[in-house]
Amino acid sequence: MKQFFSLYSHDFVRIASCVPPAQVADPEFATQETLRLASKGADDDCAIMLFPELGISSYAIDDLFFQDPLLDAVEAGLRSIIEASRDLYPVLVVGAPLRHEGALFNTAVVIHRGAVLGVVPKSYLPNYREFYERRYFSPGTGVTGRMIDVAGLTVPFGTDLLFRSKGEVSFTFAVEICEDVWVPVPPSTRAAMAGAEILLNLSASNITIGKADTRRLLCASHSARTVSAYAYSAAGPGESTTDLAWDGHAAIFEYGDLLGETPRFPDGGTFVTADIDLGRLRQERMRLNSFGDCTRQELDGHPPFRMIGFSIAKPDKPVPLRRTVERFPYVPANPARLREDCYEAYNIQVQGLAKRLSATGLKHAVIGVSGGLDSTQALIVTTRAMDLIGLDRKNVLAYTLPGFATSDNTKANAWALINALGVTGAEIDIRPSARQMLADLGHPFGRGEPVYDVTFENVQAGLRTDYLFRLANQNGGLVVGTGDLSELALGWCTYGVGDHMSHYNVNASVSKTLIQHLIRFVAGSGDVSEETARILSDILATEISPELVPPGEGGALQSTQDIVGPYPLQDFTLYYLNRYGFRPSKIAFLAHHAWSEVERGAWPVDLPDADRRAYSLADIRHWMEVFLKRFFSSQFKRSTLPNGPKISSGGSLSPRGDWRAPSDSSAKVWLKELAENVPEA
CATH class of the missing domain: 3.60.110.10 (Carbon-nitrogen hydrolase)
Structure with missing residues (x-):
């Protein structure tokens, strides 16, 4: 090779x-x-x-x-x-x-x-x-x-x-x-x-x-x-x-x-x-x-x-690529361009939700707030949409829905953000309902056994969504979705519930790597208080976790990126697969060029230390295999997505827009091309 x-x-x-x-x-x-x-x-x-x-x-x-x-x-x-x-x-x-x-x-x-x-x-x-x-x-x-x-x-x-x-x-x-x-x-x-x-x-x-x-x-x-x-x-x-x-x-x-x-x-x-x-x-x-x-x-x-x-033949030797390849294709390294992109993305989100609220005539927006990145950005957008259409921010009904693994830190940040933005906040503890449902299902956890399987996780995710939709019925509101583009690509969303379902999803075509910068953009825009900016900074520093499984030995949190892969790499693959349809081997070649040396290229401003690392070709190959398997097996979830605005020329995964695909397709062709053309090291 x-x-x-x-x-x-x-x-x-x-x-x-x-x-x-x-x-x-x-x-x-x-x-x-x-x-x-x-x-x-x-x-x-x-x-x-x-x-x-x-x-x-x-x-x-x-x-x-x-x-x-x-x-x-x-x-x-x-x-x-x-x-x-x-x-x-x-x-x-x-x-x-x-x-x-x-x-x-x-x-x-x-x-x-x-x-x-x-x-x-x-x-x-x-x-x-x-x-x-x-x-x-x-x-x-x-x-x-x-x-x-x-x-x-x-x-x-x-x-x-x-x-x-x-x-x-x-x-x-x-x-x-x-x-x-x-x-x-x-x-x-x-x-x-x-x-x-x-x-x-x-x-x-x-x-x-x-x-x-x-x-x-x-x-x-x-x-x-x-x-x-x-x-x-x-x-x-x-x-x-x-x-x-x-x-x-x-x-x-x-x-x-x-x-x-x-x-x-x-x-x-x-x-x-x-x-x-x-x-x-x-x-x-x-x-x-x-x-x-x-x-x-x-x-x-x-x-x-x-x-x-x-006729021109290939040179009989490696010819390294001499071309700037953005490590974060959704996040330009140029600070001025990044500011402009964040300004546009944020306002597209706000305009989209404002139009949907105006069109429905609904006066309330219902949103679940976890203290994580996605719900934080969705809540910021929702409050600004209320400002735009002239409704009181109190019409935003923000709920914390703590479960079995909700940490004190994320819960505190969720409440701090709710209070700082001046929206209506409330809390519903889903644990009693979850215990009852698990017991009704005959799940071992319902008998007191610490079994944390997919059923255990999805009972919590499903209950949160069920509560939000019923609260929307009760208050004449619209459920604002929080799940992002990267989660949709990786199938990191529970079908029909959790981050998958809403009346309107403002984050549907925003990648995980971009959401971090949108929050930084708002924090530094001068449009929010110093206290709000401090809270946003704390949220940005929090480990990305679904918080569905209690911490393991030594207090180790359930880490999303340990399961689905590093978001910087997975967003890179998503961009080139969705936007250009490139072969896995070409995406791996570009990723190796962009990520194999930490000194090559430029970093976006304020990048967390956790993302300032190099990835070997073996890393890239492994996580791309994970991506391809998850991406193709999860199409059925994307086929039933709620509405949400397209943000980036990098594409969306809307079944009505940039990505239309059969739900029963297989990753076989892509995995074969990866295995045959990308060295293991």
């Missing part, structure tokens, strides 16, 4: 966007610098390397484009690059002016393993302000189905070329040049619709104040709209500064995200690499049926693309 540790085994591909130094109208120098960077990229296991527009001739040379000695030298340079590429791993995409049928074209030449795969001409030639490319070049629009002679080779030529690797590393890319992406409908739009996953832009693009931000916006939005990766390379140091200046800006984007960019105004040649997640792009395109609908409509009536095949 040595290939497990290579990014090329998990639908990733490494690409590079390059900025070699230039010398005005010196193809020999340009060739040397191109090959110097190409060699470095090959050593770095890059599959594609992108170079600037007209990089072999240089861009700002005006009427020198019409000089045969220069154009001959460009052809000689291309010959050298083609020959040198025989021993290089990556595809090289270089810019050059080429003569064809009495015209001159601004082109991208695609080279791999001693061959020219094809040549793509620039479609749109800028002829405004400082640009006057129409003076030299013919436009590539309408150039399809042709062949061109390059360095003694006759190769495909046109704007109708897609390049597809059919080897072990499979991907499809397309090429456009500079101005092509600045027009309303870039040529790469149709290329993406026709199957290109990676879009490459060879650019010269001089720099003016503010232009770099415009480039980023343009490339990021284009990659998002086309559900693609977009690489951009601009001319750098050494270009003529007669009238213009150059910043050597190269950048790589994926579905709207900036993955990396070079320092601007470099002293010499440089390049940036990024590991593109092809699996993510393919999943998104499959799910976005509107992308497919648009594709069929827009491609109809246009000349078909020519598919140019080539």
Whole structure:
């Protein structure tokens, strides 16, 4: 399983966007610098390397484009690059002016393993302000189905070329040049619709104040709209500064995200690499049926693309992933982004409950408060919803329902929170009713024997829910659910009762790892008293436990995470399984990258020490097996979920929304893939 540790085994591909130094109208120098960077990229296991527009001739040379000695030298340079590429791993995409049928074209030449795969001409030639490319070049629009002679080779030529690797590393890319992406409908739009996953832009693009931000916006939005990766390379140091200046800006984007960019105004040649997640792009395109609908409509009536095949094999060695993978995909590490996410999530919860209360006309909300994370967040949301619709907070009926394992600490925190928020509080001890029910069932506990099985636990969970629903009947109220997304995924909820059932569940699509930060957000928002903030801090420091089984030897509490697994790992698996449908082995690869070293990456602010730990591949494999078994066997619970608002783009498990699945499905396929493709250590 040595290939497990290579990014090329998990639908990733490494690409590079390059900025070699230039010398005005010196193809020999340009060739040397191109090959110097190409060699470095090959050593770095890059599959594609992108170079600037007209990089072999240089861009700002005006009427020198019409000089045969220069154009001959460009052809000689291309010959050298083609020959040198025989021993290089990556595809090289270089810019050059080429003569064809009495015209001159601004082109991208695609080279791999001693061959020219094809040549793509620039479609749109800028002829405004400082640009006057129409003076030299013919436009590539309408150039399809042709062949061109390059360095003694006759190769495909046109704007109708897609390049597809059919080897072990499979991907499809397309090429456009500079101005092509600045027009309303870039040529790469149709290329993406026709199957290109990676879009490459060879650019010269001089720099003016503010232009770099415009480039980023343009490339990021284009990659998002086309559900693609977009690489951009601009001319750098050494270009003529007669009238213009150059910043050597190269950048790589994926579905709207900036993955990396070079320092601007470099002293010499440089390049940036990024590991593109092809699996993510393919999943998104499959799910976005509107992308497919648009594709069929827009491609109809246009000349078909020519598919140019080539082959790239996986490197015969581990190639570690060089990409930021959030340890907590539901909780961004960036503090500013986290604050914004918490603000939105909290207000979505509040708005959802406020609307439901208004729609029903009910004046009371009934909620069970345990002193744990989920019920705390639900109670905070409920009080704020009452404020929003103009009802007294006393209309929130909050009940503590202590059972056989309820601790003094959680009970005290529950009451402290009830009092601090100014809601109506009451307590119903469920133990007498539970004893009676267990006795009626003939359960050993009813005869005084300390048997703490699932029946013992669920009798308590069921009674709590039964009381809450009857209290709602009695008071004309709505039962507010508290169970979270992570519990639903793991089946850590009793069917029909407990955290599974309510009239409306504000936490239904909030992960356990996010709920902790929502509570921190409220505590630090200034909207609650100092006393409330102190109570919330105490609740955050409490061990996550259902408190259904009395403490064991030495007072050890029943720990949820000892049973279902660490929530940081299980939320990680849930996110990638639900949001992207990734294979277990790919999720494990990403988890190993994110969690195997504590110093890698950034931590969300105020993370508890218990979550600041590393997980070995063996840990990841074990807990993923637990997750898969519990996830698939618990679908029947999710099929009957009450209503609740979707919070995150990471998805929900609502049977009416992001996750629709049969209740009698099996985890067999997923467990087999995990066992066969993930090493045990």
